[in-house]
Amino acid sequence: MQPVKPMKSKPDHSSASDEQLVEAAKNGDMGAFEELVARHRDKIYARAYSMMRNEDEALDLSQEAWVKSWQRLKQFQGESSFGTWMTRIVINLCLDQLRRRKRQRTESIEEMDEESGGVERQMPVVTANPTERLERGELRKKIDHALGQLSHEHRTVLVLHEFEEMEYKEIARTMGCSIGTVMSRLFYARRKMAALLASLKTED
Amino acid sequence: MTNHESQLKLQAFMDGELSVREAAEVREWLAQDAEAHALLSELRNTTAALKGNEPQCRLPETREFFWSKIEREIERQGAQPMRPRPVAAGSLLAWLRRHLMPAVGVAAVCSALVFIAVRSHGPQLRIGEMALVSDDMGSYTYRDQADKMTMVWLYDRSSADSQVADSSDIDNVTTE
Amino acid sequence: MKRLFFTRGFPLVKSLACVCVAAMVAGSAHAQSMKVEAKLVWCTDDAHSPNPKHHPLEADLARRLKHSPYRWKNYFEESHHIVDIPVGQTRSRIVMSPHCSLDIKNLGNETVEVRLHGNGKPVSIHTESLSKNGLLVVGGQAENETAWLVTIRKAVPAASLPALRGIPAPSGSASAR
Numbered sequence: 001m002q003p004v005k006p007m008k009s010k011p012d013h014s015s016a017s018d019e020q021l022v023e024a025a026k027n028g029d030m031g032a033f034e035e036l037v038a039r040h041r042d043k044i045y046a047r048a049y050s051m052m053r054n055e056d057e058a059l060d061l062s063q064e065a066w067v068k069s070w071q072r073l074k075q076f077q078g079e080s081s082f083g084t085w086m087t088r089i090v091i092n093l094c095l096d097q098l099r100r101r102k103r104q105r106t107e108s109i110e111e112m113d114e115e116s117g118g119v120e121r122q123m124p125v126v127t128a129n130p131t132e133r134l135e136r137g138e139l140r141k142k143i144d145h146a147l148g149q150l151s152h153e154h155r156t157v158l159v160l161h162e163f164e165e166m167e168y169k170e171i172a173r174t175m176g177c178s179i180g181t182v183m184s185r186l187f188y189a190r191r192k193m194a195a196l197l198a199s200l201k202t203e204d
Numbered sequence: 205m206t207n208h209e210s211q212l213k214l215q216a217f218m219d220g221e222l223s224v225r226e227a228a229e230v231r232e233w234l235a236q237d238a239e240a241h242a243l244l245s246e247l248r249n250t251t252a253a254l255k256g257n258e259p260q261c262r263l264p265e266t267r268e269f270f271w272s273k274i275e276r277e278i279e280r281q282g283a284q285p286m287r288p289r290p291v292a293a294g295s296l297l298a299w300l301r302r303h304l305m306p307a308v309g310v311a312a313v314c315s316a317l318v319f320i321a322v323r324s325h326g327p328q329l330r331i332g333e334m335a336l337v338s339d340d341m342g343s344y345t346y347r348d349q350a351d352k353m354t355m356v357w358l359y360d361r362s363s364a365d366s367q368v369a370d371s372s373d374i375d376n377v378t379t380e
Numbered sequence: 381m382k383r384l385f386f387t388r389g390f391p392l393v394k395s396l397a398c399v400c401v402a403a404m405v406a407g408s409a410h411a412q413s414m415k416v417e418a419k420l421v422w423c424t425d426d427a428h429s430p431n432p433k434h435h436p437l438e439a440d441l442a443r444r445l446k447h448s449p450y451r452w453k454n455y456f457e458e459s460h461h462i463v464d465i466p467v468g469q470t471r472s473r474i475v476m477s478p479h480c481s482l483d484i485k486n487l488g489n490e491t492v493e494v495r496l497h498g499n500g501k502p503v504s505i506h507t508e509s510l511s512k513n514g515l516l517v518v519g520g521q522a523e524n525e526t527a528w529l530v531t532i533r534k535a536v537p538a539a540s541l542p543a544l545r546g547i548p549a550p551s552g553s554a555s556a557r
Contacts, residue, residue, distance in 0.1 A: 030278075034271050041270060045263040055264065062263070063270070067277045125242045126249070136257065144259035161219075162254040168221055173521075176346070176357075178451075183212045187247075190215070194250045331491055331509050337502040346448055354508055355448045355517040355529075 018082045026073050033073075037066055040083050044090050050159050051094040053148055061097060065090035087164065095175065098152050126194045146196035154189035161186055214240060218247055413466040414486050415535035416510070420459045420476035421445070423452035423519075423527040434458060441531060444515060450527065458528075462535045465492075473497075476530060484532070494518070494532055510534040 013021060013035035024032035044065055049058035069076075069089055076085050147155055160166045160174060171182045210233075216222050217230040234241050263270060334356055336343060346355045421437055422429060423445075434456035436442075442455045463471040465486040470493075474482040483495040490511035496503045496518055508516040510533055519529035 030275065034275075037271055037274060038267050041267075042262050046258070046261045049261050050258065059263070059265070063273055063277070066274045067281065070274075070278050071281065125239070126246045139253065140257050140259050143254060143257055147259065158254070162251065163258045168216075168219070173357075173359075173450075178448075180212075183216065184208075187212055187215050190247055190250045193254070194246050197250070197253060331507055334504055334506040336504050341503065343504070346450075348447060351444055351447060351515070352513050353444055353448070353515040353517065355445075355450065355519065356504070356506060357450055358504060358518065358520040 019078065022073065022076060022078070022082055025070070033070060036082065040086055041066075043083060044086055047087055047159075047163075048090050048094055050147065050163070051091065051152075051156055052097065053155075057097065061093045062090055065093055068093070091160070091164070091174065095156070098156070102152075126198045142197060146193055149196055150189060150192060153185055154192065157182055157185040158189040158193065210240070211243065214244055215247055218244060218251070413464050414490060414492075414510075415462055415464050416471075416484055416486070416492060417531075417533055417535040418461045418463070418474055418476065418482055418484070419457055419531045420480060421529040421531060422456045422458050422522070423450075423454070423529060424456070425453045425526075427454060429454075429456040431456070431458070441515075445517065445529065445531075448517070450519060452527065455529075480528075480530065482530065482532075490514075490534065492516075492532065496530065508532070 011031060013024075013032050016024070016032070016035070018036065018039070021032040021036050025036065041062070045058055045062040048061045048065070049055065052058050052061065065086065069086055072089075076082065080088075147158070150158065156175065157171060160171045161168075166174065168179050168182050168186075171186075172179045175182065213222070213226070213230060214234075217227055222230065234244065332347070332354065334343065334345065336358075341358055343356050343358050346357070347353070348355075419437075419441070421441075422431070422434060437445075437455035437457045445451065445455060459476050461474050461476070463474060463484060465471050465484060467486050467488045470483055470485040472483045474484060476482060479499050481497045481500070483497070485493040485495075487493055487507070489509070491507065491509045494506045494508070494516065496506070504518065506516060506518065508514065510516070514533065516532040517529050518532075519527055521527050
């Protein structure tokens with residue numbers, strides 16, 4: 001008579017904390033890593049999409065970010081949350097992609113305007129708050145639409161400052177530019193955003 | 205209040221990036237300049253609208269399908285998470301060991317050939333180029349053509365504080 | 381015939397002689413060594429350095445560094461070497477600090493290959509022209525929002541300073557070799 005083998009059950013990772021999952025994944029537990037992917041995949045994809053504005057690219061880059069994070073997991077020492085660490089990885093992959101794209105592009109007058117502000121420099125100040133009395137879902141939709149109309153440079157600096165809450169110095173290091181450039185880009189990005197949100201309001 | 209520098213200072217004031225003394229100066233200025241006040245309001249409204257209102261989007265693939273792609277790629281690239289390498293790696297040494305050791309038997313001939321090659325073709329890297337020895341390191345290169353200065357900023361890719369986890373080895377920022 | 385040979389041959393001989401002389405001049409220029417200056421600089425926004433051995437970096441070099449995206453309010457010199465390197469040769473293990481050393485190779489034409497080592501292990505390799513006041517800076521972040529930089533440029537003889545505005549005298553420097 002053959003002894004009955006106990007059924008091998010898959011460990012349940014759903015109740016474990018991120019820290020526990022990271023530790024398990026560091027020891028080679030792919031199930032724990034899969035749980036981390038499941039928990040953070042939307043956020044990582046959303047960050048990639050907010051920077052690239054292209055679903056396919058965002059999907060590829062977020063996948064690449066997860067593969068990289070597995071490879072570098074043992075380097076993660078918990079100085080920040082796992083989500084923040086992952087977000088930094090995907091942000092830098094997106095920046096690499098944008099730089100590669102920029103290198104392939106010839107410099108145009110519009111690009112020079114990005115740095116100097118172009119028309120935003122002369123734009124009148126938007127006095128009324130264009131987002132007042134908007135429902136959150138509606139506001140998010142408008143913001144999404146407006147972000148899509150910004151240049152990569154302006155959008156990136158806005159995403160890093162407003163959504164990732166990075167300081168000027170951190171943004172400069174991440175983007176590989178001077179603090180002055182960060183300040184300038186952020187200023188024009190905000191001004192353009194204000195004008196776009198105002199115009200979207202009047203269009204409705 | 206048309207000075208661009210002043211506008212940026214106003215923004216830095218709003219973002220809490222000014223020293224106590226500079227912030228006090230901006231406050232004084234705001235009390236006297238209605239135009240500056242209006243611009244600050246606009247900047248504040250935009251920032252407030254964005255805060256917490258990042259557009260939401262969901263990954264357009266099922267958990268299982270997305271994971272299967274990641275799993276496949278991980279398996280393709282090697283099964284285990286990599287161990288951290290505290291200081292820039294020994295990959296160059298490994299490369300030398302692997303590729304140059306077999307050449308020991310013909311060292312004299314090779315030396316002569318290498319010498320001739322170096323004399324005639326110059327270094328492996330072209331002028332202005334750089335190479336990192338470790339995969340764990342990343343770099344930015346900034347060139348100031350007018351000042352004839354090249355600055356290479358090295359960072360540890362694995363450090364979350366460095367903000368740079370995975371960028372290409374060389375990124376060039378060039379000024380005229 | 382002789383004259384004909386001479387009149388015909390002389391331009392050839394002269395040309396060959398010119399080529400030989402030019403080659404010799406070029407060869408001797410090529411074989412010249414180059415004095416390279418390397419400095420280890422600590423950067424901070426604080427007014428003073430806690431290290432008593434540090435002294436403020438010369439103003440001209442600090443001014444150039446302040447034009448980069450990675451700038452700090454104050455720069456302090458930690459160590460300073462001037463090495464004389466013949467063309468094709470390498471000065472190895474130029475110790476900038478207990479953790480940082482350099483190998484510098486003179487590739488000729490005022491170009492160098494710099495190998496940076498951290499804690500004895502190779503970190504990066506750079507090839508740069510130092511001609512016309514060229515400056516190579518390699519840096520990285522340190523603790524508490526400070527940074528370190530290694531600056532490499534051609535050392536200028538003190539005698540030629542008045543003629544070359546903006547290049548500081550390599551006075552008080554320690555020679556690595």
